[in-house]
Amino acid sequence: MSLHLFTTTPLTRYTTYTQSHTHFQSSKLSFHRTLPHNSLNSQLSISETNGARPGLPLPHDLTSIDVDAVTETELKENGFRSTRRTKLVCTIGPATCGFEQLEALAVGGMNVARINMCHGTREWHQIVIERVRRLNREKGYAVAIMMDTEGSEIHMGDLGGASSVKAEDGEVWTFSVRAFDSTLPEHTIIVNYDGFAEDVKVGDELLVDGGMVRFEVIEKIGPDVKCRCTDPGLLLPRANLTFWRNGSLVRERNAMLPTISSKDWLDIDFGIGEGVDFIAISFVKSAEVIKHLKSYIAARSPDSDISVIAKIESIDSLKNLEEIIQASDGAMVARGDLGAQIPLEQVPAAQQRIVQVCRQMNKPVIVASQLLESMIEYPTPTRAEVADVSEAVRQRADALMLSGESAMGQFPDKALTVLRSVSLRIERWWREQKRYEAMALSSVGTSFSEKISEEICNSAAKMANGLEVDAIFVYTKTGHMASLLSRCRPDCPIFAFTTTPSVRRRLNLQWGLIPFRLSFSDDMETNLNKTFALLKARNLIKSGDLVIAVSDMLQSIQVMNVP
Ligand SMILES: Nc1ncnc2c1ncn2[C@@H]1O[C@H](COP(=O)(O)OP(=O)(O)OP(=O)(O)O)[C@@H](O)[C@H]1O
Numbered sequence: 001m002s003l004h005l006f007t008t009t010p011l012t013r014y015t016t017y018t019q020s021h022t023h024f025q026s027s028k029l030s031f032h033r034t035l036p037h038n039s040l041n042s043q044l045s046i047s048e049t050n051g052a053r054p055g056l057p058l059p060h061d062l063t064s065i066d067v068d069a070v071t072e073t074e075l076k077e078n079g080f081r082s083t084r085r086t087k088l089v090c091t092i093g094p095a096t097c098g099f100e101q102l103e104a105l106a107v108g109g110m111n112v113a114r115i116n117m118c119h120g121t122r123e124w125h126q127i128v129i130e131r132v133r134r135l136n137r138e139k140g141y142a143v144a145i146m147m148d149t150e151g152s153e154i155h156m157g158d159l160g161g162a163s164s165v166k167a168e169d170g171e172v173w174t175f176s177v178r179a180f181d182s183t184l185p186e187h188t189i190i191v192n193y194d195g196f197a198e199d200v201k202v203g204d205e206l207l208v209d210g211g212m213v214r215f216e217v218i219e220k221i222g223p224d225v226k227c228r229c230t231d232p233g234l235l236l237p238r239a240n241l242t243f244w245r246n247g248s249l250v251r252e253r254n255a256m257l258p259t260i261s262s263k264d265w266l267d268i269d270f271g272i273g274e275g276v277d278f279i280a281i282s283f284v285k286s287a288e289v290i291k292h293l294k295s296y297i298a299a300r301s302p303d304s305d306i307s308v309i310a311k312i313e314s315i316d317s318l319k320n321l322e323e324i325i326q327a328s329d330g331a332m333v334a335r336g337d338l339g340a341q342i343p344l345e346q347v348p349a350a351q352q353r354i355v356q357v358c359r360q361m362n363k364p365v366i367v368a369s370q371l372l373e374s375m376i377e378y379p380t381p382t383r384a385e386v387a388d389v390s391e392a393v394r395q396r397a398d399a400l401m402l403s404g405e406s407a408m409g410q411f412p413d414k415a416l417t418v419l420r421s422v423s424l425r426i427e428r429w430w431r432e433q434k435r436y437e438a439m440a441l442s443s444v445g446t447s448f449s450e451k452i453s454e455e456i457c458n459s460a461a462k463m464a465n466g467l468e469v470d471a472i473f474v475y476t477k478t479g480h481m482a483s484l485l486s487r488c489r490p491d492c493p494i495f496a497f498t499t500t501p502s503v504r505r506r507l508n509l510q511w512g513l514i515p516f517r518l519s520f521s522d523d524m525e526t527n528l529n530k531t532f533a534l535l536k537a538r539n540l541i542k543s544g545d546l547v548i549a550v551s552d553m554l555q556s557i558q559v560m561n562v563p
């Protein structure tokens, strides 16, 4: 292993190299000068001609840098420090599936588009995926796609075409497992689970959508279960159903249902075929199902790098939380169903625990459901909703998610604006107050090389805060080193340079990362010169900006002013 300190005039540069070898005996400290950066000009002219010098065609790929169009504007307008660190996920539904609507969400800061396989057909989802791709291709975004499985929990059927139906206090409704050929009789709900009529008992409480509407079972007649509405509200198509007996959730049979149903496997095949970036698995109960899915994806599509997100929304997933998160590539705090399975007042503590476990294990975490529920109908959020969003940002979750607000609400763009502005404000407040928690991060690396990367990232983040640098640059092929830096939640943004578009899209889910696509070599000097030239040509950085650069090829840290 060797340690070098470099310095140049007029700019000052300090470099620490930690090159990892499996065997090493000595450490060396040297001090010398690097070449001046006068090679910048020639690179600048190449980039300015868009990679096509007359008579000497250069592949666009080698001389350009790709960054999200909105991030670019944000960086230019607000400077590095004020960029948003918390990522935003939007569920796409009828309110947002058009190309212009998707573009409006991208302009508003959507980092990930989520499609929920509970709703709509595969053809419908395929059109949405293609539109997001087109948006990325034509408008320079890197919006990632997350496919969320239906899971085999119990839910209602469609409401005969109605978008919602009101259940009034005291009304008697029939919950039936029958298939109705023609129109649905009045006050009738279809249940997708054949064992339903056998499993419920008179006196059970039936919760729709985690308790948004409640019924009490009053009579069982063959496949029909008569229930009286005790808490009125709106019934939405395919809403989730849970039933409770003597104050606890009935889940004996439920627990026997497979996490991934036959329909889910077909949806997963569809997702693999479409090359989605994330697959989120509903109602995960154990780590086994995640491992199984990951090996299935690897066998099905060896070249794909689809990340698997575990949705934490059941009692079992909380019981096996650590092992599930360890096996996954990320997690979602799916508060909608979670709140139907555990008492509501336990959800906030569960959220905090899940966010912390994910951070410790270096997995991205999304806080989801009802963040701005009232904005489905109204253009402004409640104060309580703003406080809830603030709390998720303060916990430093990687991402916040919109569900009904963006899928079928009346104000999807306004809801996204609220998430964006609350995130920015709380992040700034946190930095100004220097109130970041001193969370002791335990080691996640297993090999010696991984441990080196981790120590480098921890040190780089600490140095970045201490020296008040403008940005951390990380050159990473797999994205791993970028996520280790993100885990430290430093004060400055992290510019993550990566060679493949799919890694770039996936990094879009992680806190504080600004992913760029750039082709680079093993030679950091060349990489830095090239990056400085390209970013300066686009007015994204200027001479004198202080940056720390780390790389997973060299396992190095360098501190420098942009020449
Ligand atoms: N593709 C779609 N087509 C029609 N409606 C949709 C679609 N996606 C979402 N919605 C509507 O938006 C609402 C909220 O979306 P969300 O994805 O949170 O649904 P959910 O069923 O509550 O979530 P989950 O099934 O993951 O627990 C849904 O209940 C549904 O009414």
Ligand SMILES: CC(=O)C(=O)O
Pocket: 282, 311, 313, 333, 334, 335, 336, 337, 338, 368, 369, 403
């Ligand atoms: C998102 C989701 O699945 C839930 O909150 O239940």
Ligand SMILES: [K+]
Pocket: 116, 117, 118, 148, 149, 150, 151, 282
């Ligand atoms: K789902």
Ligand SMILES: [Mg+2]
Pocket: 282, 313, 334, 336, 337
């Ligand atoms: Mg759910």
